[in-house]
Amino acid sequence: MKRCPRTTAVAVLAMLSVMLGAAPPPSPAAPPESTKTPVAETKADDKKTDDPYAWKSLFDAKTLTGWKAPKFGGEGEVKVEDGMIILGLGDGITGATYTGELPKINYEVTLEGKRLDGNDFFCTTTFPVGDSPCTFVVGGWGGTVVGLSNVDFYDAADNVTTNFHDLKKDTWYRIRIRVSDSKIEAWIGDDKLVDLPTEGHKFSIRWEVDLCKPLGIASWCTKGAVRDIRIRKLKPEEVKQIAEETAKQKG
Numbered sequence: 001m002k003r004c005p006r007t008t009a010v011a012v013l014a015m016l017s018v019m020l021g022a023a024p025p026p027s028p029a030a031p032p033e034s035t036k037t038p039v040a041e042t043k044a045d046d047k048k049t050d051d052p053y054a055w056k057s058l059f060d061a062k063t064l065t066g067w068k069a070p071k072f073g074g075e076g077e078v079k080v081e082d083g084m085i086i087l088g089l090g091d092g093i094t095g096a097t098y099t100g101e102l103p104k105i106n107y108e109v110t111l112e113g114k115r116l117d118g119n120d121f122f123c124t125t126t127f128p129v130g131d132s133p134c135t136f137v138v139g140g141w142g143g144t145v146v147g148l149s150n151v152d153f154y155d156a157a158d159n160v161t162t163n164f165h166d167l168k169k170d171t172w173y174r175i176r177i178r179v180s181d182s183k184i185e186a187w188i189g190d191d192k193l194v195d196l197p198t199e200g201h202k203f204s205i206r207w208e209v210d211l212c213k214p215l216g217i218a219s220w221c222t223k224g225a226v227r228d229i230r231i232r233k234l235k236p237e238e239v240k241q242i243a244e245e246t247a248k249q250k251g
Contacts, residue, residue, distance in 0.1 A: 052233060058098055058215075059085065059229040067096045070211035076223065084227045087219040089117055093208050095218030102215055102231065104128045106239050108178040111217065111229040115169050118222025119143045122167075126205060126212035129179055133213045134203040136177050136186045136194065139167040140220065146193050148184065150204045163193045180239055182246035197246050 058066065061083040069078035076088025078096050087094045105128075113123025121140040126133055135149045137156040146163045147156030156162060165188055167173065176187040184203075186194035205213070212218055217226050234242075 053235045055230045055232045057228075057230050058100070059227070061227065064096070066098060066100050068099055070095060070097055070216075072208070072211055076219075084225040085217070085229075086116075087122070087217070087222075087224040087226070089221070089223040090219075091221065093211075093218050093220060094224075095209070095212050095216050096226075097212050097216035098214075102128065103233050104214075105130050106180050106234040107231060108176060108234065109215070109229070109231045110174065110176045112172045112174055112227050113138065113217070114172045114225045115139065115167060116223040116225055117169070118219070118224075120220040120222045122219045122222045122224030123173070123175060123226050124209070124218050124220070125175065125177060126209050126214075126216045126218070127177055127179065128214045129184065129198065129203045132203045133205045134184065135205050135209055135212070136175070138173070138175060138188065139165070143167060146188065148186075148194055148196065148203070149206050151196070152202050153204065155206055161194050161196055165191070165193065178234070178242075180234060180242045182239075182243045195249075197249065 060066075061080070063080055064078070064085070067085070069075070072090075072093040072095065074091035074093075076090030076094040077086070078088060078094060079086050085096050087096065109125070109127060111123065111125070115122035120143060121138050124135060124137045124140065126135045134151075135156075137145060137147055137149050139146065141157050144164045144166065145157050146165045147159065147161035149155040151159040151161055174187075174189050178185040181198070183197045184194060185192065185196075208220075209216065209218055217229075
């Protein structure tokens with residue numbers, strides 16, 4: 001059999017190594033696996049951690065740290081149970097108010113709420129609109145009214161945002177409120193129930209929820225539960241897009 005020239009050369013080199021007393025060259029080894037995080041992943045993790053527009057949790061699901069239970073008069077007990085803030089059944093308002101720092105404009109807040117007992121609102125949320133407060137009522141006036149209180153001094157039962165929604169007991173509902181320079185929007189699940197430009201309108205609250213400022217969640221003669229409360233700032237491009245959409249709404 002005719003030998004391959006490369007094979008012959010290798011054999012000669014190996015023979016010379018033995019004659020000279022040198023160890024044969026080691027065969028190539030696979031490069032060791034890196035124990036370092038790839039640069040791209042490190043940057044992504046850093047970006048995620050430092051992102052000023054990332055969602056921030058406002059409730060640790062264990063304690064009322066960062067929250068207080070205002071004394072409205074006739075309120076029910078406020079406590080944490082099974083990862084939820086329970087708003088006890090009271091004779092009037094029962095609520096929990098966030099005590100940490102918050103953006104006043106160009107942000108959105110989301111939470112899940114459930115009516116456990118009673119027939120009125122159970123996760124009504126008061127929030128800042130610049131220097132003014134406003135409230136997104138969920139299931140008021142007997143259990144079905146949804147809207148903002150107040151708009152131009154009229155409450156959720158009697159203004160341009162008045163809506164109705166079937167809200168069952170023992171059912172979790174995802175609430176989302178978005179406040180930008182241009183408008184206030186609010187959803188229950190996938191249903192967008194508020195879409196109101198801020199220009200030309202005056203926003204305020206009913207006196208009953210005054211102790212919920214600047215951000216608070218309340219029930220009325222109803223036992224409610226809330227969980228997964230989060231907030232984030234809107235990105236500049238989102239604010240711009242919302243402004244463009246609002247301009248089109250106005251025609």
